[in-house]
Amino acid sequence: MTEKFRTSHGTGVDRSSVINFTFNGKAYRGVAGDTLASALVANGVHLVGRSFKTHRPRGILTCGSEEPNAIIQLETGPRSEPNLRATQIELYEGLIAKSVNCWPSVNFDVLAVNGLASRLFVAGFYYKTFMDPKSMWMTVYEPMIRRMAGLGVLPREKDPDTYDHMNEFCEVMVIGAGPAGLAAALAAGKSGARVVLCDEQVEFGGSLLNSKEIIDGRPALEWVASAVAELEAMDNVRLLKRANAFGYYDHNYITVHERRTDHFGPGAKPELARHRVWHFRAKQVVLATGSHERPLVFADNDRPGIMLAASGQAYANRYGALPGKRGVVFTNNDSAYRVAIDLVDAGMAIPMVIDLREVADGELPNVARQKGIEVVTGAGIVATEGRKRLKAIEIAQISSDGEKITGAKRRIECDTILMSGGWNPAVHLFSQSIGKLRYDEEKACFLPNISSQKERTVGACKGTFDLQSALEEGMAAGALAAQDSGFGKGKAPAAPKAIVVVEKPLKAIWVVPTDHPVGQGPRKHFVDYQHDVTAADIMLAAREGMHSVEHMKRFTTTGMATDQGKLSNVNGLAILSAQLGKAIPQVGTTTFRPPYTPVTFGALAGRGINGDLADPVRRTPMYSWHLEHGATFEPVGQWQRAWYYPKAGEDMHAAVTRESKALRDGVGILDASTLGKIDIQGKDAAQFLNMIYTNAWLKLPVGSCRYGFMLKEDGMVFDDGVTSRLGENHFHMTTTTGGAAGVLDWLEEYLQTEWPDLEVYCTSVTEEWSTLSIGGPKARELLEELAPEMDFSNEAFPFMTWREGDVAGVPARVFRISFTGDLSYEINVRNWHGLHMWEKCMELGAKYDITPYGTETMHVLRAEKGFVIIGQDTDGTQTPQDLGMDWIIAKSKADFIGRRSFVREDTKRSDRKQLVGLMTENPKEVLAEGAQLTYERVNPTPAPMVGHVTSAYWSPNLDHSIAMAMVKDGHNRMGQWIYAHDRGKVTKVKIVSPVFYDQKGERRDG
């Protein structure tokens, strides 16, 4: 295909460098510097998509990120991407693109039949129907709606690209690199401040890229080039192109989405992160985000060939692509005359400018007239023709209030309309920053009014539409922003000189009339192009009581399409205001929310995906040993813990049976390094623990350990562990593996908010210590061999004490505590000695047949003893008394967290759910953990549940299954039979003591 509409100009393209691409299955040629949209325009292709609801053909409307129509599925395979805007896709060799949401093709789309029923498909129609018969909603109506919904298609494969994140600080963040933004960056940069300048476009220059302005007597792009060169030469300035600032959060926190490799296409170097999300914290912000041209709302205003005026100008000037052969300009302001003039200069036939204003006597209209362009004032387009491409329009004189057609209609053949309804400053980021807007009657737009952060707005974003003023504002704001962040004297460098053209005010006519009342005839006035929302829909919303702009938005879906209302919002609310008889500012805008333009999920996720990077994996120093010895692992919080160590041919049951017996008969070893460890120091440490734990701590001797419960304020157990006194003001606390971080938070919260007067310091030392638990009747012998210097006799080293000494040649703390009920020692060594210690234990323990065991065996052994696991046997609703552990509450203590809740009516009930043991009739049957319990066998639904099974195991040492459970009034019901229910299966169980093994506790001392 030849590029029939390509001119010999085009400041942004290199015509000597041809690029081949495919669109909707057809091959085309474009040139370097093209976007997909500009290349299509150059090829005369305007039909690029179909609308959401009625599948009308639609054309390229804009040249930027606000594009609602040209929505593209780019590429195929795993790098395919839905819903991209053709106006932002940079052309590369071999690009493959197609239109979304049309079948079988954009040219012939079956669902266009929906158009026939469009009289039914008004705003909110679905709330009024699809209700009968009820069963058909799920079976017929909704499936049909879902099939039709959605634009592009997500690839099913895993994304082959990577994404990353950056965090940075700067003094001055300038967003938008048009003339105002460039000027601001220059001024700020010269002060020496760290400056960041970002722009979503491929090149810096903003609106200057599209126009033919003159600055300092030269083409404006030459000034842009020298400004960029100057900025590039400054080390204190970071320039980000293809970088869309999408969020403006509190404290000048700005987030930017940078597209780094998309323009290379699928051939991009795989080692480069495709996108990057930047997080900037700026001292000062300058918003120079420009403005969006506003469409005019006139009859049948959405057809291929209808385009925003300045976008048409951009295609001609920048890309050397004429939007059509013969076009008319339709405007309510002077700016579009520039478009007419440029297009005529570029070689397009522009016979006419239709101006809604009664007079057009400004400088630009006069130049247009001199070029032979007919200027028809006080008139509007009242009808258009042509389905897949505009063919003709009808114009007529319009009453000065804009309400009706006054004269005869005149038909004009043309393939293009270039429309301009004025300009909307891109106040999105300003609004996100919580800045307050005001409505400007004369410019008919919302402008930034009161800043709420350290921010300045300049240029078109502030409503300053003339170039000279924009440059001056930029220079001034840049210098002041630098000064306010401690750089320079705030004096603005001289702004370059642009040619000043005075523009006359616009005239806002929000809906251009046609030959039937709006909404009461075949012609449609589109407001939100992508969502098929018309002026009539908005009027209907108002009629139905949707008076708030938010109601209107939700009822009609105005502004909820992928362009997020950049083109439709102001028109929509103006129409709503008129319908309600209110002033526009009284109705107000909807809230602007991040992101400014859509941001790729992958980019937001960054590197935090793919296994280990999703969340850190924590492994103990002995992990490699466990792995080599065939351990199976269980995730506990972020940790990987050895679960059991199956030998060849063993299943979990066999392995756990072997491990359990080994400990009870000889000696077992467990890697307990994952237990949370908190070092607590300070002169008030003991007093602090006394408040945190339920039992007494003040008199715990140095060298002793104590098991404690922490409660939440409601009196419910929250964590447990053994804490040892290392010195008068020094404790070593242990917590559950999963609870460690929560406990530290808890301690800090109390220290910082409730008891700031206490002098206590808490430090997490979990990872600094490796913990090896060695238990079983042979444990003492092994320890004696490991540490010949130490005395392990019961007298010298009793239960619940700790000793320091040399173990296997390294300094260690040995704690005599037991979670299995058997004689047991926990050796703590610095983590770099962990593996050594483990290997030494295995080596010296070989003669006792030392057996490594994992968490499963630990669970079985502790259950044999009836020891609870916080988080398994408890769920935040148990008091210590419920767990049968009244002894852990110091009766004499004045206070501790949770104490006052014990006197609450419900907490002190004697028939609460209480921890008990359960035995099945059939010794082999292991109950399901999570089985619910009832007193009676048969129950109606809802059945009165009296508790549930919290832990259940096969106990090899008892040769019987065992279970722990919470049972209502359980402590008073020992010996009774109740029923366990697990997904239909009912099992009769007997309530027994939860201590199944060694009830007298004789094994503890070996």
Next chain:
Amino acid sequence: MSRFSIFSLARNAMSWHQNWPSQWRSPEPKPEYDVVIIGAGGHGLATAYYLAKEHGITNVAVIEKGWLGGGNTGRNTTIVRSNYLWDESGLFYENAMKLWENLSQELNYNVMFSQRGVMNLAHNLGDVRESVRRVNANNLNGIDAEWLNAEQVKEFCPIINISKNSRYPVLGATLQRRGGTARHDAVAWGYARGADAMGVDVIQNCEVQGLMVEGGVIKGVRTSRGEIKAKKVAMACAGHTSVVADMAGIRLPIESHPLQALVSEPMKPVIDCVVMSNAVHVYVSQSDKGELVMGAGIDPYVGYSQRGSLHVIENQLAAAMELFPLFSRTRLMRSWGGIVDTCPDASPIVGKTPVKNLYVNAGWGTGGFKATPGSGFCYAHTIAKDEPHPLNAPFSIDRFITGALVDEHGAAGVAH
């Protein structure tokens, strides 16, 4: 009230839809009402509806500081389920579920209640244990619930990644097939239209700025549009309940946090059910428009600004990508926040207050949308009879004194 149906739609199409009446009036406040409800969210509006419908009390005003449905009702991710752990909650939410199942017909408003199934994933042995426990509790309470193993999870939702190599592999899930989603705005609008038709005044742009209490009895409200007397006043103002209750000197055990949600650009259907994961902090469904609707946990700090922090969204998307690697190339289109009112036991407060004839309905936290019909139903009963309905009796404010908490952290800690 003019009935909605395909026929009325067709009839109105003939007249170019010029004759649709307003769905509700915009009345001026009267000097006095039998009941003033503060907050025209789903709960306030449903309460007004059932007061009129079930109790014949129609001299009712629902007073809203902004636009009706503009609070959390219009911001939530619309997950509806009733598979709560404890009897008190299970039975309460199941009653709501039954009301949902008929709501479009009841209101003659298509609220698009879509029972596409809600899965709660289990990623570790503790999750599995808790899931089985919940399934058993639900079954015994007559609430549908199933336990699925990883393969069954994949069958139910084919795009989910159940690889053992993912950071937190999917070990299984609970499934409530009757759970799903609904169209939030339609719920507010449908109740508003229904209540309005029975004579209830829905008064928008009217902020309650003071509560008139005399001798321990509520007498009315002071609003931005003047004083309004009332025999009974009922709070239904979600994230702002502490602020309003404080006007009567009542301190509630509620913390208000921002909670964010987001949608992607619309795409052709990829996921047909609701998937939630407490352990990796994300949940997702796909709307009838094709957008992925996603949320996560609350922003950790307390506050009243209806916006949150980006890192919460970044973490949630990273988590989502682990479960659904194919989401990577879609884009975030819109994000927003609401203010959720969280109670220490993750259960709501519905009942009387220390001030006579003043009632409270709050503490729904991250999960009160699903309760809307049931909450309105029970709250209306509570107001009309000045005593709680048996279903909401356990949710009285007294439980923070007696200690009879309904701790649903396991079931509702993050999830919705």
